[in-house]
């Protein structure tokens with residue numbers, strides 16, 4: 001516990017260990033460890049649009065024990081895994097671009113100073129699983145999320161047609177790919193990001209490892225010009241990803257009275 005505290009993340013540095021993240025203002029039944037794929041990186045100091053101040057964000061790795069104990073993964077193993085999954089992420093972004101009739105490298109430039117991060121999720125057994133969620137319902141704010149999960153199960157996606165929560169059954173040696181909000185905006189809703197949540201159980205702890213592909217802080221996220229025209233006008237106003245991310249970071253650390261920032265805030269009705 002002492003070691004976890006030393007690398008605890010907060011609003012100033014959201015990288016490291018954390019055990020009280022909030023999703024939509026409800027505390028999640030989990031503990032996490034986050035690190036950046038590109039370390040260090042830069043991002044806006046605050047969500048306020050008129051504030052130009054930037055700050056450096058860097059990883060906090062535990063020093064003791066040298067064999068990083070949270071998931072018994074060594075730092076090098078995590079970094080190597082992240083590098084391999086990053087390649088897969090680029091491949092998937094290329095396929096998505098092609099499927100939209102765009103050049104395969106259309107999205108690559110957005111990730112030059114990416115804010116992508118990897119997360120180690122630990123969901124302990126919960127004495128009252130019907131009263132808590134490992135992660136409350138949400139959509140991932142990035143472009144893509146690639147998740148490795150163990151064999152316990154708990155991830156569920158909401159089926160749009162009837163609102164039923166459908167379990168994403170663990171399949172060994174398979175990864176779960178989530179389309180995130182940014183692909184929804186870039187594609188002007190040709191792709192939709194999926195609402196999902198994680199349920200917990202009273203018997204077994206669960207581990208999962210998502211990698212969230214986030215673009216560079218200066219990217220203005222908006223429907224791609226090639227995909228919009230008079231018949232298909234842009235469905236979203238542009239927003240700055242760094243500012244969006246800063247606003248999200250703020251809300252992840254405390255209970256607010258209002259819903260945190262969403263792409264629907266930029267929707268053109």
Ligand SMILES: O=C(O)CCC(=O)C(=O)O
Nearest residue numbers: 121135149155198208210
């Ligand atoms: O644990 C999982 O399977 C997914 C977690 C998740 O949705 C998230 O961290 O955004």
Ligand SMILES: [Fe+2]
Nearest residue numbers: 138139140196
């Ligand atoms: Fe998620």
